[in-house]
Amino acid sequence: MGFEGLFLDAVGIDISAGHLEAARVGASEAGLGYRYYSCDTNRAVLPEEGFDVVVNVAAAHHITHVERLFAAICEILPVDGWFVGYDYVGPH
Numbered sequence: 630m631g632f633e634g635l636f637l638d639a640v641g642i643d644i645s646a647g648h649l650e651a652a653r654v655g656a657s658e659a660g661l662g663y664r665y666y667s668c669d670t671n672r673a674v675l676p677e678e679g680f681d682v683v684v685n686v687a688a689a690h691h692i693t694h695v696e697r698l699f700a701a702i703c704e705i706l707p708v709d710g711w712f713v714g715y716d717y718v719g720p721h
Contacts, residue, residue, distance in 0.1 A: 642668040670698050680705050684713045
């Protein structure tokens with residue numbers, strides 16, 4: 630799933646150094662100046678920046694304290710902000 634061209638700026642977060650490096654390389658090759666941070670979303674300590682959109686791509690089902698994270702996302706999004714979720718829902 631690609632979001633190229635949809636956003637002027639983007640911040641990616643992940644706990645995996647390998648995933649972050651792959652994202653940095655991909656963004657660099659595409660000429661995108663996106664920023665990436667290592668973040669343990671179970672602690673729900675998010676980068677302190679303004680966000681208009683938060684996109685979850687197949688990650689929320691791995692988060693132990695998902696309700697805490699989603700509450701933190703609500704805190705950083707403006708009233709007219711968007712949360713876009715693309716995730717697995719089903720038996721585990």
